[in-house]
Every structure is written in structure tokens, then in C-alpha cells.
Amino acid sequence: MAILEVKGLKKSFGANEVLKGIDFELNRGEVLAIIGSSGSGKTTLLRCLNFLETADEGSITVNGEVLFDGAQAEKKNSEDIRKKRLHFGLVFQQFNLFPHYNAITNIKLAAELLGKEKSRKECAAIDAERRCERATLKATQKAELAALKNDDKLTKQELNAAKKQLKASHRAALIEFDDVTAAKKTAVRERLFGDIDKRAQALLDRVGLGDRAKAYPCELSGGQQQRIAIARALALSPDILCFDEPTSALDPELTGEVLKVIKGLKSGDSTMIVVTHEMDFARNVADKVIFMADGVIEEMGSPYQIFEAPKSEKTKAFLQKSREQTLGEDIA
Amino acid sequence: MFATVTADLLNGFGLTVLLFAVTLVAAIPLGLIVAFCSMTRFIPLKWLTKVFVWVIRGTPLMLQIIVISFIPNTLFEIPNRAIADFFGTSMANVNFIFVCVAFIINYAAYFSEIFRGGIESIPKGQHEAAQVLGMTKSQTFFLVVLPQVVKRIIPPMSNEIITLVKDTSLARVLGVVEIILAANQAVNLYVVIWPLFYAGAFYLAFNGILTLLFSFIEKKLSYYKV
Ligand SMILES: Nc1ncnc2c1ncn2[C@@H]1O[C@H](COP(=O)(O)OP(=O)(O)OP(=O)(O)O)[C@@H](O)[C@H]1O
Ligand SMILES: [Mg+2]
Numbered sequence: 001m002a003i004l005e006v007k008g009l010k011k012s013f014g015a016n017e018v019l020k021g022i023d024f025e026l027n028r029g030e031v032l033a034i035i036g037s038s039g040s041g042k043t044t045l046l047r048c049l050n051f052l053e054t055a056d057e058g059s060i061t062v063n064g065e066v067l068f069d070g071a072q073a074e075k076k077n078s079e080d081i082r083k084k085r086l087h088f089g090l091v092f093q094q095f096n097l098f099p100h101y102n103a104i105t106n107i108k109l110a111a112e113l114l115g116k117e118k119s120r121k122e123c124a125a126i127d128a129e130r131r132c133e134r135a136t137l138k139a140t141q142k143a144e145l146a147a148l149k150n151d152d153k154l155t156k157q158e159l160n161a162a163k164k165q166l167k168a169s170h171r172a173a174l175i176e177f178d179d180v181t182a183a184k185k186t187a188v189r190e191r192l193f194g195d196i197d198k199r200a201q202a203l204l205d206r207v208g209l210g211d212r213a214k215a216y217p218c219e220l221s222g223g224q225q226q227r228i229a230i231a232r233a234l235a236l237s238p239d240i241l242c243f244d245e246p247t248s249a250l251d252p253e254l255t256g257e258v259l260k261v262i263k264g265l266k267s268g269d270s271t272m273i274v275v276t277h278e279m280d281f282a283r284n285v286a287d288k289v290i291f292m293a294d295g296v297i298e299e300m301g302s303p304y305q306i307f308e309a310p311k312s313e314k315t316k317a318f319l320q321k322s323r324e325q326t327l328g329e330d331i332a
Numbered sequence: 333m334f335a336t337v338t339a340d341l342l343n344g345f346g347l348t349v350l351l352f353a354v355t356l357v358a359a360i361p362l363g364l365i366v367a368f369c370s371m372t373r374f375i376p377l378k379w380l381t382k383v384f385v386w387v388i389r390g391t392p393l394m395l396q397i398i399v400i401s402f403i404p405n406t407l408f409e410i411p412n413r414a415i416a417d418f419f420g421t422s423m424a425n426v427n428f429i430f431v432c433v434a435f436i437i438n439y440a441a442y443f444s445e446i447f448r449g450g451i452e453s454i455p456k457g458q459h460e461a462a463q464v465l466g467m468t469k470s471q472t473f474f475l476v477v478l479p480q481v482v483k484r485i486i487p488p489m490s491n492e493i494i495t496l497v498k499d500t501s502l503a504r505v506l507g508v509v510e511i512i513l514a515a516n517q518a519v520n521l522y523v524v525i526w527p528l529f530y531a532g533a534f535y536l537a538f539n540g541i542l543t544l545l546f547s548f549i550e551k552k553l554s555y556y557k558v
Contacts, residue, residue, distance in 0.1 A: 050464050078469070086466045096461035099556050100479045109475070110465035218557040236465065 001064065003028040003271050004240055009058035010070070011044055018044045020295040022058070026240070026288070029269040033282035033303075036292030037318060042275040045292075046242045049273070050090045051081050062087045062239055086114075089238035093245045095229045097217040103228045104213040108200040111235045115192040122188045130181045137177060141170040203231040207261050223254030227261050234265075241265070243274040259285075279322055283307050291315045337518045337527050344514030345534050347428070348500045351510065355435040355496060362436065363443030370448055381444075388441035394502050397434040401427065401506055427506040439496060446488045450481040483553045490546040494539050511535075 002025040011019040018041045026032050034042050047053040048068075049060060057070035067084045097106050148154075148162055204210050207227035209220075217225050226246055233241055243262065247255035259278065263285050266272070276282055282289055282303065289306040291299045291314075299305075299312045310316050369381040388396070404410040416426045454477050462472040504513040515531035518524075 052460055052463065082463075082466055082468065085464060088464070090464045092457060092461065094457055096455075096457035098458065098461070098476055099558050100483070110462075110467060113471055113475075114466060216556045232465070 002026060003063055005059075005061040006049075007059045007061075008070075009045070009048060009055050009060070011041075011048055011053060011055045018295050019048070019055070022295075022297060024290060024297065024300060026271060026273070028271055030271055030287040031266055031285055032273045032288045032290065033286035034273065034275045034290045034292060035277070035279070035282055035306075035318070036290075036298075040292040041295045042292055043244055046090065046244050046273065046275060049240075049242060050088045051085045052090075086236060087239045089233035089236060089241040091226070091229050091233050091241070091243045091246050093248050095217075095222070095225045095249070097225055097229055097232070099217050102214050102216050103209065103220070104197075104200050104204065106217070106228055107203055107232045107235050108196050110232070111196055111199070112193070114236070115196060119189050119192045122192075123185045126181065126184050126188070130177075130184075134174070134177060134181075137173065141166075141173070144170075200231075200235060203234055204228075206234075206264070207231045208257070221254060222250045223257045226250065226258045230258075230261055230265075234270075240271045240273060243272065243276070245275055245277060247276070247278060277322070279307070279319070279326070291318065293318070333522055333524075337515075337522070337530065340514045340518055341511055341527065341531060341534065344509055344511035344531075347503070347508060348497075348510045348534075349538075351428070351432060351435060351500045351503055351508075352497055354432050355439050356493065358432075358436045359439035359443055362440035364447055366440055366444035367447035367451065370444060371451065385441045385444060388438055389445070393434065393438050393499060394505055396438055397431055397502060397505055400434045400437075401430040424507070424509075428503070428508050431503045431506055431508055435496075435499070439492070442492055443489070446485050446492065447481070449488075450485040451477060453484060454480050480558050483556075483558060486546060486550050486553065490542070493546075494542060497535065497539055497542065 004026040006022055006024050009019055009022040010017070022041075022045060024032075034045070036042055044053060048055040051068075055068060055070060058068075059066060059070065060068040067087065098109070101109060145163070145166060148159070148166060151159070154162065201210065201213065204213055207230055209224060209227055209231075212220065212224065212228075215224075217228070220228065226249075230243075230246070246262065247258050250258065255278065259281050262272070262274065263281075266285060274282070274286070284303075286303055289301065289303050290297050291306060291310075291312070293314045299310060299315045306315065307319065310319060366381060366385070369377050370385065372378050372381075401412065404412060404415060412423065412426055416423045419426075458476055458480070459472060462476045467476070500510055501512045503510045507513075509517070511531045511534055512528075515527040518527040
């Protein structure tokens with residue numbers, strides 16, 4: 001089954017209809033490249049998927065779960081949207097790293113916050129459950145004590161001694177009970193946070209910046225910043241990672257390192273959507289290519305179909321133009 | 333004579349510093365609230381706030397102090413003397429409170445504009461990056477936006493705060509004996525001019541310390557660029 005299904009997605013800004021019905025599917029582990037001229041709605045499509053814009057019509061389904069359905073006039077509950085959003089990750093053209101945090105904090109900040117939220121919830125659940133059990137335990141202890149008191153075979157001295165013993169064992173039992181509760185909570189925290197630093201460091205290594213954990217964004221080159229931004233998006237393990245022209249803000253000599261990282265993700269089973277002007281990248285890395293023009297998918301297919309045997313005149317013209325541009329750049 | 337003048341000036345300086353501190357502590361949070369009101373999507377509140385800021389920034393602080401001191405009597409027919417009696421305090425204290433209120437309102441309006449500018453200067457991309465990472469609105473504000481705002485507003489805030497130090501001299505319009513009025517009284521009493529320069533030295537010292545403090549904070553925050 002497809003991991004992502006987009007059906008009839010439409011979006012207008014005022015009278016300007018930017019997306020005029022977008023349909024496509026994507027399988028797990030596939031890389032989709034979206035190409036198309038400026039203003040054709042590529043960014044808007046990614047923003048709709050990430051709920052930075054709300055589409056007007058159509059539906060978005062991930063793993064069979066309908067995240068958005070234009071037919072249902074749903075209330076825009078921000079808490080709801082926040083959850084849905086986590087299915088997607090987005091890497092921006094301008095990186096948008098948090099300048100006041102160093103590289104590793106940029107990567108782990110959101111994961112830490114989500115972890116805290118989860119651990120708060122789970123610990124509260126543990127507390128609630130254990131509170132009941134503790135009340136039951138206390139009631140049993142009370143009954144035991146009462147039974148002892150009603151036992152008239154004992155002399156007063158024996159009774160006192162027995163009472164003392166029982167009370168001590170009760171206290172020990174309660175302390176042990178509380179210790180177990182605390183241990184359970186520690187286990188939750190350990191599971192949610194224990195490896196956050198290690199995972200962040202592993203992501204840094206993965207984007208080839210293992211030694212720059214403490215560097216602030218202003219101390220990094222554009223290419224390095226974008227690689228950190230990719231690691232930051234990966235930290236939440238989204239189902240689908242979107243890139244909006246990840247190399248367009250970079251000097252040409254820096255695009256290679258970023259594209260290499262994205263290519264490297266393909267070997268893992270990340271599902272990715274990459275809006276790009278790098279035709280070679282789309283041709284060599286993508287499993288599927290979409291050519292967008294004026295808010296519709298003009299043509300969709302394998303890289304071979306799009307680049308070697310395009311059917312639409314618009315696609316041909318676009319490819320011709322981009323080839324001329326690259327040629328121009330090479331000569332210059 | 334020097335000793336008595338010093339004692340008088342120190343008393344006046346005490347009031348100056350108290351007014352300064354009270355204004356700062358109250359006007360910063362109030363200014364933040366006003367800033368939020370001026371950015372709200374609830375249009376009536378937004379415009380009300382804008383008019384408030386316009387009036388407060390568009391009229392002299394001295395006028396505001398005088399107007400506030402007249403409000404209880406003219407609006408509610410409560411003489412200021414009655415307020416003093418009710419709280420069992422002196423007229424001087426009541427006047428000092430009026431001055432504080434006027435300063436807090438005035439500086440909250442100025443600060444709010446600095447805060448608003450600071451908050452609005454944070455690029456949309458920062459909000460969006462936080463959003464797609466699943467942060468809540470308050471997490472976004474307190475962990476992403478506010479720290480960057482603080483860095484950006486340090487220079488305008490330090491200007492405003494140094495102006496506040498000097499503005500405290502306006503308290504004398506209600507007879508609050510802050511340091512300049514104290515010096516002035518000494519000038520009249522002893523027919524010498526140096527108490528005025530002496531008072532000036534206090535201001536210089538105070539502002540000098542503030543300047544050092546601000547450059548220290550600025551240096552502390554210079555580990556990143558926005
Ligand atoms: N927030 C907005 N409000 C109004 N119009 C918008 C908004 N965002 C995008 N548009 C319009 O939508 C159209 C498509 O924009 P979009 O950014 O999706 O194009 P794009 O394919 O990403 O182009 P590029 O290759 O230049 O990035 C443009 O005409 C743009 O002016
Ligand atoms: Mg775009």
C-alpha cells in the first residue's frame with residue numbers, strides 16, 4: 001500500500017488558484033522529485049502537506065490514516081494539526097536553523113520536547129494506576145491490623161509486639177511499592193530520553209558533521225547549515241521527509257555535499273519528496289518524477305520517462321530551457 | 333555644609349533610584365502585554381492599543397504625571413488629601429505613587445513598541461521551522477522567538493532605560509524631592525552652585541554603571557548572530 005496518497009488537492013490564495021487538483025501516490029522508501037518552473041505551485045504543495053497552509057479541497061492520507069480531508073469542514077484544532085504534522089518533515093530552502101542554539105541542540109530540541117510531553121503523560125498514567133493499587137494495599141494493611149486487634153487470644157503485650165511488627169512490615173511494603181513506582185517512571189524517562197544525545201550525535205555523523213556538535217549556525221557554511229537542518233528534520237523520524245529546493249540558497253560548490261547527504265538517505269528506507277532545480281539529481285536519485293506546471297501535474301513517471309521520453313510539450317520545453325541554462329552556467 | 337548637602341542628595345537619589353526600579357520592574361511585563369495586544373488578531377483591541385500607545389508617546393510625560401495626579405479628584409471627587417489619610421500616609425508618598433503610575437504607563441508604551449518591533453523582526457521561517465518540528469505555540473515563543481528578541485532589543489532598551497534615569501527628574505512637578513530638586517533646594521539655601529554639578533555626578537555614575545551592565549549583557553549574547 002502506498003505510504004502517501006494525495007487526491008484532488010486544491011489551494012487558492014484569494015483569486016489566484018495555485019494548486020488545481022494534485023493527485024499522486026508514493027510508496028515507502030521511494031524518492032519523488034518534483035520539478036517545474038517558478039510559480040507552478042511546488043512550494044505550496046509541500047506547505048500543504050506540512051500543514052503550513054491548509055488546502056481548500058482534496059485529501060492527504062498517510063499509512064491509511066486520513067490526515068486531511070477538504071470535504072469534512074473540520075475545525076482547525078492546532079493540537080490536532082501539531083500531531084498530524086509529525087508524519088512529515090520539511091527542510092527549507094533557507095535552512096531556518098535556530099541561530100541561538102548550537103548544532104546538536106538544534107537537532108535534539110524538538111525530540112526532547114516531544115519526549116518530555118510523552119513522559120509526562122506516561123508518568124501521569126503510571127501514577128494514576130499505582131495510586132489505586134497503593135490504596136488497595138493500604139486497605140489490606142488496615143484490615144490486617146484490625147483483624148489483629150480483634151484477636152482476643154493474645155495478651156496485651158503480645159498484641160503490642162505483633163502490632164509493631166506488622167506496622168513495620170507494612171511500612172517496608174509501602175516503601176518498596178513507591179520504589180517500584182519510581183523505578184517504572186525512571187524506565188519511561190530512560191526509554192524516551194536515554195538515547196536522545198546519542199541519536200543526535202549519530203545524526204550529526206550521518207550528515208558528516210560529527211565534529212561540529214557545538215558549533216552555532218553562524219559558524220557554519222551554508223552547506224553545513226543545510227546538513228544540520230536535514231539532521232534536525234530526521235531527528236523526529238518522519239514518515240515522509242520533504243525538501244524544498246534544499247540547494248537553491250547555496251553556492252554551486254556547496255550543493256554537492258548536501259545532495260550527497262540526501263542521496264545517502266535513500267539507502268535507508270526514508271520516503272522523500274524533493275522539490276529541486278537540479279535535473280541531474282532528479283534523474284539519478286529519484287524513483288519517480290513529477291513535472292508541475294501552472295498548479296497541475298503536467299507529467300509524472302520514472303526519471304527515464306520524464307527526462308528521456310517526455311510526452312507533454314510543456315515538459316519538453318521546460319527541460320530544453322533548463323538544459324540551456326546549465327550549459328550557459330558551464331560556459332560561464 | 334558638604335556633609336549635609338551629600339546627605340540631602342543621597343536622600344533624593346534614593347527616591348530617584350526607587351522610581352527607576354519600580355518603573356523598570358512594572359513596565360517591562362506590562363509592556364510585553366501591551367505589545368501582544370497591539371499584535372492581536374482581535375481588531376478592536378489592536379486599535380485601542382495603538383491609540384493608547386500613540387497618545388502616551390505623543391504627549392509629554394510631564395503632562396501625564398500632572399493629569400494622573402488630578403484624576404482621583406476630578407473623576408471620582410476624591411481629594412488626594414483623603415487618599416493620604418485613608419492609607420495613613422503622607423501627601424508626599426501619595427504624590428510619589430502618582431509619579432510611579434505615570435512612569436509605568438509611559439514606559440510600558442515605549443517598551444511595548446520595542447518589544448513589538450523585536451518580535452515582528454523574527455523571520456517567519458523561524459516560526460515555521462518550529463511548527464513543522466511539532467512545537468506548540470508557547471514552546472515556539474519561549475524557546476525560539478523570545479531568546480532572539482532579547483538579543484535584538486538590548487540596544488534600543490538600553491537607550492530607553494538610560495533615558496528613564498534622566499526622566500526621573502520630572503517627578504519634581506508633584507514636589508517629589510528627587511536628586512535634582514534636592515540639589516536645587518541646597519543651591520537656594522546655601523547660595524552656591526556646586527550641588528547641581530554634584531547631582532550631575534550621581535547621574536553620570538549611575539548611567540556609567542548601566543552602560544557597563546548593558547555592554548556586559550551584549551557581550552554575553554554575542555556567541556551567536558541573528
Ligand atoms: N502566502 C501566499 N499568499 C499569496 N500568494 C501566494 C502565497 N504563497 C504563494 N503564493 C503564490 O502562489 C504561486 C505559487 O507559488 P509557489 O511558491 O508554490 O511556487 P514554486 O513552484 O515553489 O516556485 P519557485 O520555483 O519559484 O519556488 C505564486 O504565484 C505565488 O505568488
Ligand atoms: Mg518554491
